[in-house]
Amino acid sequence: MAEAITVARPYANAVFAVAKEEDRLKQWSELLGLLAQCVADADLQRLITSPAVSDQQTVDVLVDIAADLASDSVRNFLSLLAENNRLLLLDDIAVIFEELRAEAEQSLTAEVITAKPLTDEQASKISAALNKRLGRDITLDVSVDESLLGGAIIRAGDLVIDGSALGKLNRLANALS
Template sequence: MAPSSSEVAERYSEALFDLALENGELDAVERDLLSLEKALANSEDLRRLIKSPVFDNDTKQAGLVAVLERAAASRTVLNFARLLSANGRASALPGIIAAFNRRLAKHRGRVAAEAISAKPLTDEQERDLRSRLEAAVGKTVELSTQVDPSLLGGLIVKVGSRMIDSSLRTKLNRLQQTLKEA
């Protein structure tokens, strides 16, 4: 049975993390992967290149290496991109980056959290939420925020595999379901 895409991402991210740790390049690799992640987010062509079976591994490698060289990426990340492409795993890159970031956060005693709110949080609200989350999980929290007006009010907070949904939309949906059952 072929390994799942998440298993592939975990294996490659572990190999890259171990190599970066051994060579003292964690910060450089983190920076390079962040740059590549942004390039993938901003370029439909780059996403299509790594995902499409129409392009052969050499073409994928040339495209990835060109992007990384333009960003002055480290030799470690350049070689990693070459290896991924040669092994036909370029399409796993977004998952590998996410898995690497989780590994790095764990190594540094941090946890990523995401807060989704109906309106932008004030700086004070962000600080308060971050400190409450840090007290709850016992680690430094790297908080990212998003705005989703469809929530109507309240928050959805995701920390690791846990999600706390205290949005007004969810509460109204539950009330509607309860009324239908009555």
């Protein structure tokens, strides 16, 4: 059987095209994030997979949850997913949609893991350097991991920069052995 992400890709591409045409990328992003959280809930998963509940009833529940974010195109999209038994793919669809949105908006979220909290100046310098190197607007997702001892690890798309003290010690140990 095909991987879920492979099956989700055409749906994500289609909904991205609709969102772009409607000029509602941000709203669709919020909606897909919300719906992805919903279908991760065990109770809602039972509702979606229950043979006693019609596709239309399931779509109505999801549209009610979406509230103000729901539109005719949202209802049509959810109906299509329900008809094809793909509602449980909403998390994968949301992930692919975000990748497409970031590409279209020339933006990227970079994960920065540091041994100690970054100052605003350090975060600004890292963001500017990544912007220059990658040619995209950079948003930093910063976390602290004291086990790094010092320095930082930066992951931005396919780029990984390990400037941590722990990483340098590991590379030194590998070189010596």
